[in-house]
Amino acid sequence: MADRQALDEVVRFTSDLIRIDTTNRGGGDCRERPAAEYAAARLAEAGLEPTLLERAEGRTNVVARIEGSDPSADALLVHGHLDVVPAEAADWSVHPFSGEVRDGVVWGRGAVDMKNMDAMILAVLAAWARTGVRPRRDLVVAFTADEEASAEDGSGFLADRHAHLFEGCTEGISESGAFTFHDGSGRRIYPIAAGERGTAWLTLTARGRAGHGSKPNSSNAVTRLAAAVARIGAHEWPLRLTPTVRAALTELATLYGLDADLDDPVATDDLLEKLGPAAALVRPTVRNSATPTMLRAGYKVNVIPGEAVAHIDGRYVPGCEDEFRTTLDELTGEDVDWEYHHREVALQAPVDSPTFARMRAAVEEFAPEGHVVPYCMSGGTDAKQFSRLGITGYGFAPLKLPEGFDYEALFHGVDERVPVEALHFGVRVLDRFLRTA
DSSP states (O other): OOOHHHHHHHHHHHHHHHHSOOBOOSSSOOOOHHHHHHHHHHHHHTTOOOEEEESSTTOEEEEEEEOOSOTTSOEEEEEEEOOBOOOOGGGSSSOTTSOOEETTEEESTTTTTTHHHHHHHHHHHHHHHHHTOOOSSOEEEEEESOTTTTOTTTHHHHHHHOGGGGTTEEEEEESSOSBOEEOSSSOEEEEEEEEEOEEEEEEEEEEOOOEETTSOOTTOHHHHHHHHHHHHHHOOOOOOOOHHHHHHHHHHHHHHTOOOOTTOHHHHHHHHHHTGGGGGGTGGGSSOEEEEEEEEEOSSTTEEOSEEEEEEEEEEOTTOHHHHHHHHHHHHOTTEEEEEEEEEOOEEOOSSSHHHHHHHHHHHHHOTTOEEEEEEESSOOTHHHHGGGTOEEEEOOOBOOOTTOOHHHHTTOTTOEEEHHHHHHHHHHHHHHHHHO
16 A cells, blocks of 8 residues: 555645646647656656657657566556646636645646646655565556647657557556546545547638628628538537446446436436436537537628638547538538548447456545446547557546535636545555556
8 A cells, every 4th residue: 555655745746746837738839848857757766767758849758667577467558648738827816836735735737637647656656666566567657748739749659659668558547537526415426437539620611702791792701601600509419329338327327226228319318317417427428519619700890701710629429430520511511611620539448347347446445435437538638649559548547536626627727726635545546556457
């Protein structure tokens, strides 16, 4: 079990990493190197030999391998990203890069996404170095750049250019799983991610005949684009249940004593209603989605522009990308073209695997009152890029959170923070899992 020093270190490491500003605005100006050097120094103190890798100057990744006791076992990838989304200091109660520890809570950008998990990994490995622990299987630890943008300088670069560092890895764990979800009626649910919807960020372009705003124009690019965007925003996508989501709904139905006829869309929608707040764990992933987010057209009120552009945040459930593309073709129509601005695959991971069972057991050991269920993430992580190497990804960044703590709202939100006790829980659970994985 993780020692007392590890519990102190995970708080200090989290705070230290938050104080290193690794804001990623998506324009390539992020510099993860100081955080990468910090992580590499902690790995070196734990007796490991970290490798620092860059595709672009300052966009630094760190990779290290811990040799396991069973050379016949497949390796496990444990990864976390070092970059964070922007934060406007004027909106926060504390400075977003202060790493302040106040009233048992660590404050700052990255406290939940995901410098907390980075710190947990470092704290566990430091404790192992002190006590001589070796995992059963090889562990490859990776701290990546650029996850909050395209991942081209991070996990994409590592997967494409340094695949040899991940030799033998068949599974991986990273962010957004094994946190406490309070359903409002006293139940504590711990969802472990075993899937991700695919990413389909789209650019829509409508072209028409430019002209004077005072004259009728049946080839108005703005009108054409607006009509397409309205159709997309109003479209009701059909129910599409993946094996992961089916497993989640089945376990939740059992927990709440409800019937689950998942082959009947009407009955499934009825089940989602009866699950109450717990439905939030699955509702975003039972369908594809396409959300209009940006519009751009024109330069003067009395000039009809010849072109209008929109951007759509599209997500598709595993196995439904073809349906997503076909539907977008229909919704955009003949007058609007669309293309991928950024695309990444959807993922699924088995929920009946030994690894999932060990993650479940690790959570239940330290949260015996909790109910572990699988779930699919509505967004994406670096697991998408690492899947190119045949690595099956799970979301497992354990946190025991108090009731009323809105974990999901703090991702990219104002006053991002994490309780100290949640970090202690995370270190204990992660230590237990990685020893037995």
